[in-house]
Amino acid sequence: MELSPLQTARYTYEPKLPPVLKSSISAIQLSLGEPTESIADQAALKAQFSKTYGKPIATFVSGRNAEPSKDLRVGVILSGGQAPGGHNVITGLYDGLKKINPKSTLYGFLGGPSGLIDNQAVEFDDSFIDRFRNTGGFDIIGSGRTKIETDEQFLSVLKTAQERKLNAVVVIGGDDSNTNAALLAEYFVAEGTDIQVIGVPKTIDGDLKNEYIETSFGFDTACKTYSELIGNICRDANSAKKYWHFIKLMGRSASHIALECALQTRPNVALISEEVEANKQSLGSIVDSIAEVVKKRSSKGENFGIVLVPEGLIEFIPEMKVLISELNDLLAHHTDDFAVLKGFQAQYEFVHGKLSSSSAQAFSSLPQGIRAQLMADRDPHGNVQVSLIDTEKLLIQMVGEKLAAERASGTFNGKFSGLAHFFGYEGRCAFPSNFDADYCYSLGYTACLLINSGLTGYISSVRNMARPSSEWVAGGIPLTMMMNREKRHGKDKPVIRKALVELDGAPFKELVKNRDQWATQTSYRYPGAIQYYGPSEVCDQPTITLALEQKA
Ligand code: FBP
Numbered sequence: 306m307e308l309s310p311l312q313t314a315r316y317t318y319e320p321k322l323p324p325v326l327k328s329s330i331s332a333i334q335l336s337l338g339e340p341t342e343s344i345a346d347q348a349a350l351k352a353q354f355s356k357t358y359g360k361p362i363a364t365f366v367s368g369r370n371a372e373p374s375k376d377l378r379v380g381v382i383l384s385g386g387q388a389p390g391g392h393n394v395i396t397g398l399y400d401g402l403k404k405i406n407p408k409s410t411l412y413g414f415l416g417g418p419s420g421l422i423d424n425q426a427v428e429f430d431d432s433f434i435d436r437f438r439n440t441g442g443f444d445i446i447g448s449g450r451t452k453i454e455t456d457e458q459f460l461s462v463l464k465t466a467q468e469r470k471l472n473a474v475v476v477i478g479g480d481d482s483n484t485n486a487a488l489l490a491e492y493f494v495a496e497g498t499d500i501q502v503i504g505v506p507k508t509i510d511g512d513l514k515n516e517y518i519e520t521s522f523g524f525d526t527a528c529k530t531y532s533e534l535i536g537n538i539c540r541d542a543n544s545a546k547k548y549w550h551f552i553k554l555m556g557r558s559a560s561h562i563a564l565e566c567a568l569q570t571r572p573n574v575a576l577i578s579e580e581v582e583a584n585k586q587s588l589g590s591i592v593d594s595i596a597e598v599v600k601k602r603s604s605k606g607e608n609f610g611i612v613l614v615p616e617g618l619i620e621f622i623p624e625m626k627v628l629i630s631e632l633n634d635l636l637a638h639h640t641d642d643f644a645v646l647k648g649f650q651a652q653y654e655f656v657h658g659k660l661s662s663s664s665a666q667a668f669s670s671l672p673q674g675i676r677a678q679l680m681a682d683r684d685p686h687g688n689v690q691v692s693l694i695d696t697e698k699l700l701i702q703m704v705g706e707k708l709a710a711e712r713a714s715g716t717f718n719g720k721f722s723g724l725a726h727f728f729g730y731e732g733r734c735a736f737p738s739n740f741d742a743d744y745c746y747s748l749g750y751t752a753c754l755l756i757n758s759g760l761t762g763y764i765s766s767v768r769n770m771a772r773p774s775s776e777w778v779a780g781g782i783p784l785t786m787m788m789n790r791e792k793r794h795g796k797d798k799p800v801i802r803k804a805l806v807e808l809d810g811a812p813f814k815e816l817v818k819n820r821d822q823w824a825t826q827t828s829y830r831y832p833g834a835i836q837y838y839g840p841s842e843v844c845d846q847p848t849i850t851l852a853l854e855q856k857a
Contacts, residue, residue: 311736311837312440312736314837314838315438315439315440315736315742315837316435316436316438316439318438318439318739318742318837320393320397320439320742320743320745320746320747321739321743321774322743322746322747322750322774322777323747323767323774323777323778323779324775324776324777325365325366325367325778325779326365326747326750326751326754326779328367330370330374330404330405330754330757331369331370331374332367332368332369332370333365333366333367333368333370333754334365334366334367334368334369334370334371335363335364335365335370335371335372335754335758336363336364336365336366336368337361337362337363338361338362338363338364339361339362340359340360340361341359341360341361341362341783341785341786342359342786343358343359343785343786343787343788343789344515344786344787344788344789344802345789345790345802346788346789346790346799349790349799350785350788350789350790350799353491353799354487354491354762354785354799355491355495356491356494356495357487357490357491357494357761357762357783357784357785358785359783359785359786360760360762360763360783360785361783362517362780362781362782362783362786363755363758363760363763363780363781363782364778364779364780365751365754365779365780372757372758372759374405374406374757375405375406375409375472375757376406376408376409377402377405377406377409377410377472377473377753377756377757378409378410378412378469378470378471378472379398379402379409379410379411379412379471379472379473379474379475379753379756380411380412380413380414380421380426380465380466380469380471380473380474380475381394381395381398381411381412381413381414381446381474381475381477382413382414382417382418382420382421382446382448382474382475382476382477382478383395383417383443383445383446383447383448383477383478383507384417384418384448384449384450384476384477384478384479384482384485384507385417385448385450385478385479385481385482385507385508386448386479386508386509386733387441387442387443387448387509387523387733387734388443388507388508388509388521388522388523388524388526388527388733389441389509389522389523389525389526389527389732389733389734389735389736389737389738389741390507390522390523390526390737390741390742390744390745391442391443391445391448391477391507391522391523391745392437392438392439392440392441392442392443392445392737392745393438393439393737393741393742393745393746393749394477394505394507394522394745394746394748394749394752395411395413395429395434395437395445395446395477395749396434396437396438396439396746396749397745397746397747397748397749397750397751397752397753398411398475398749398750398752398753399411399429399434399749400434400746400749400750401749401750401751401752401753401754402753405753405757410428411428411429412426412427412428412429412469412471413426413427413428413429413445413446414426414446414465415427415446415447416446416447416448416449417447417448417449417450417451418449418451418452418453418462418476418482418485419449419451420446420447420449421453421461421462421465421466421474422451422453422458422461422462422465423461423465424461424464424465424468424469426469427446439736439737439742440736440737441526441734441735441736441737442734443734450684452481452485453485453488453489459488459489459492462474462489463492463493463496463498463500466493466498466500467498467500471500472499472500472501472756473500473501473502473503473756473761474486474489474500474501474502474503475502475503475504475505475752475756476489476502476503476504476505477504477505477507478504478505478507478508479506479507479508479510479512479513479521480508480512480513480800480801480802480803481800481801482504482507483504483506483513483764483784483787483801484784484788484798484799484800484801486502486503486504486762486764486784487502487504487762487784487785487788487799487801488799489502490502490761490762490784491762493761494761500761501755501756501759501760501761502761502762503752503755503756503760503761503763503764503765503781504763504764504765504784505522505748505749505752505764505765506518506520506521506522506748506764506765506766507521507522507523508521508523508524509521509523509524509526509527509528509555509556509562509732509733510524510555510556510557510558510559510561510562511524511528511556511559511561511562511565511804511850512556512557512558512559512561512803512804512805513801513803513804514804515782515787515804517766517768517782518764518766518782518787519767519768519769519770519771519851519854519855520744520770520847520848520850520851522737522741522744522745522748523733523737523741524561524562524565524848524850525738525740525741525744525847525848525851526732526735526736526737526738526740526741526835527555527562527732527733527735528562528565528566528569528732528848528850529569529738529832529835529848530728530731530732530735530835531554531562531566531728531731531732532565532566532569532570532832533832533833533834533835534728534731535552535566535569535570535572535611535613535728536569536570536829536830536831536832536833537831538550538552538611538726539570539571539572539611539829539830539831540829540831542609542610542611543609543827543829545609546607546608546609547608547609547720547722548609548722548723548724549599549608549609549610549611549612549701549704549721549722549723549724550610550611550612550723550724550726551612551614551697551698551700551701551723551724551725551726552572552611552612552613552614552697552726552727552728553614553615553616553695553696553697553725553726553727553728553729554566554613554614554615554616554727554728554729555616555692555727555728555729555730555732555733556615556616556617557616557617557688557691557692558578558617558620558621558691558803558805559578559579559615559617559803559804559805559806560576560577560578560579560615560617560618560805560806561806561850562615562616563575563576563577563578563613563614563615564577564806564812564813564816564850565812565848565849565850566613567613567816567820568812568815568816568849568850568853569830569832569849570611570829570830570831570832571819571823571828571829571830572610572611572612572613572823572829573598573602573610573611573612573823573824573825573827574594574595574598574610574611574612574613574820574824575612575613575816575820576591576612576613576614576615576618577615577806577813577816578615578617578618578620578621578805578806579621579805579806579807579808579813580806580808580813581618581621581622582621582622582623582626583808585623586622586623587622587623587624588622588624588625588703591618591622591700592700592703592704592707593707595612595700595704596704596707596708596711598610598824598825599704599708599719599721600708600711600717600719601824601825602824602825603717603719603720603721604719605825607827608719608720608721608722611829612700614696614697614700616691616692616696616729617691618696619679619691619694619696619699620689620691624663624664624667625667627661627663627664627667628660628664628667628668628679629679629689631660631661631664632656632660632679632680632689633683633689633794633795634795635656635659635660636656636680636683637683637794637795638795639655639659642655643655643656649673649676649677652677652680653676653677653680656668656680657669671699672699672702674695674698675694675695675699678693678694678695679694681693692727692729695725695727697725697726697727698725701723701724701725704721704723705721705723708721735835736835736837738835738837738844739837739844739845740770740845740846740847743774744767744770747767747774747777747779748765748766748767749765750779751765751766751767751779751780751781752765754779755781760781762783762784762785763781763782763783763784764781764782764784764787765781766779766780766781766782767779768780769855770847770851770855771847771851771852771854771855771856772855773841773845784801787801787802788800788801788802789802810853810854811853811854811856812849812850812853812854815849815853
């Protein structure tokens with residue numbers, strides 16, 4: 306394989322670490338805090354996680370390491386959607402294990418959790434690992450969305466771990482995968498084994514965060530990649546002055562990506578799903594508000610603009626939320642009956658007949674394409690696959706129809722020509738920014754220290770991330786601390802709570818402060834491409850979201 310100059314250069318990039326991790330292993334001491342509680346449903350979770358609930362927060366500090374340098378055998382999986390930096394978690398984990406004891410072994414299980422279930426793995430060595438340092442993608446071992454759920458699956462994972470004599474399993478994943486990690490940690494202890502489980506917070510969506518997990522890895526690079534593309538489109542729009550670009554951005558439920566990209570590029574409209582829900586905005590009123598901005602700009606002769614649409618928007622529009630929840634329950638309870646139905650019409654009639662009258666009405670008001678997308682397969686965690694729903698096209702169609710009606714009645718005489726874009730997969734495997742390369746390597750390295758300290762049911766954490774890496778703090782957060790119970794597949798389940806955009810948070814307030822001006826005056830900002838080499842203020846900046854959140 307011929308390497309690009311950037312790939313060659315990135316192989317030799319040395320990730321920056323929190324200061325404590327630069328010490329020799331014998332000088333890294335574990336400090337434990339007070340017992341913790343889950344964020345809600347404490348009694349139920351305490352009962353369900355009777356072996357692993359309520360552990361203290363772990364922090365690594367300079368001192369004397371009481372643990373011997375164990376010869377560890379560890380397995381790692383990548384779980385869920387790709388996120389830039391995954392390879393560096395594995396290289397950090399590998400380097401840390403070898404530093405603890407050169408005899409340690411790291412296995413990479415193939416294709417996500419199913420690799421653990423089926424015991425399909427590779428053993429890493431230096432030359433294997435070196436080919437993936439500071440690169441994007443998850444192709445080192447692949448990923449998957451299988452959920453370890455049934456008794457047989459848990460037993461198979463236990464068998465795999467025992468056959469390979471593993472001390473620990475590291476799960477690199479989002480909220481659902483880390484929930485799975487918590488269940489696995491509990492299961493291993495309940496089965497009388499000392500196999501440990503450590504999670505690592507991954508997802509471009511940015512929704513796996515809290516006071517201790519300041520950001521999930523991949524969010525930084527993905528947002529910077531999309532912001533570059535959006536900035537380029539802004540400039541094209543302002544040059545050609547003839548199109549309204551509707552850009553849907555990945556992020557599943559949460560609008561963190563849309564918000565960060567809005568702060569980076571200053572579009573004319575940035576919809577934030579969490580605000581739509583809080584204001585109980587209907588689809589019709591969202592369309593009206595976009596049409597208003599189009600009209601205002603048109604009255605100044607500016608028949609162009611940029612609208613950012615978060616991927617999960619449809620789930621937050623009140624009438625659609627009820628509809629989707631009814632559809633989720635209905636499809637979960639009638640899986641077999643639904644599966645045998647042939648063609649859209651038969652499926653639509655089956656579903657329509659079982660919905661409440663208000664949801665049936667909302668469902669039938671949507672174009673056929675969107676109705677089909679809403680009935681499509683759920684992911685293994687029971688979620689609607691929002692990346693497959695063309696919300697940006699729906700909005701262009703509805704805004705276009707509204708403005709056409711206004712033109713007919715003489716209240717609008719401008720032009721509206723909409724173009725749809727969807728940015729998601731473009732950003733998930735980019736070369737990790739320096740921030741993500743540094744953060745991920747540190748997360749992997751920290752994970753192996755947590756293992757060496759004998760901890761289980763923790764997620765690797767690096768804190769104080771808005772500051773330079775010389776001020777970063779490494780440790781572990783008990784997974785049960787981030788959990789509550791929610792309905793999945795029609796049943797109450799323990800899950801790590803998704804962090805949605807907070808409407809009283811500093812990033813959203815920054816948008817609110819500026820958006821009226823950005824709506825009418827063309828104020829685009831052009832972030833340009835991610836820079837890997839050069840001055841720190843160009844190459845090492847965190848996202849605006851993280852900087853604002855940590856300043857607050
Ligand atoms: P994770 O939560 O697993 O990190 O996935 C994030 C994501 O990129 C979402 O933004 C998107 O909705 C989804 O994955 C797409 O899934 P798929 O890769 O299966 O199409």
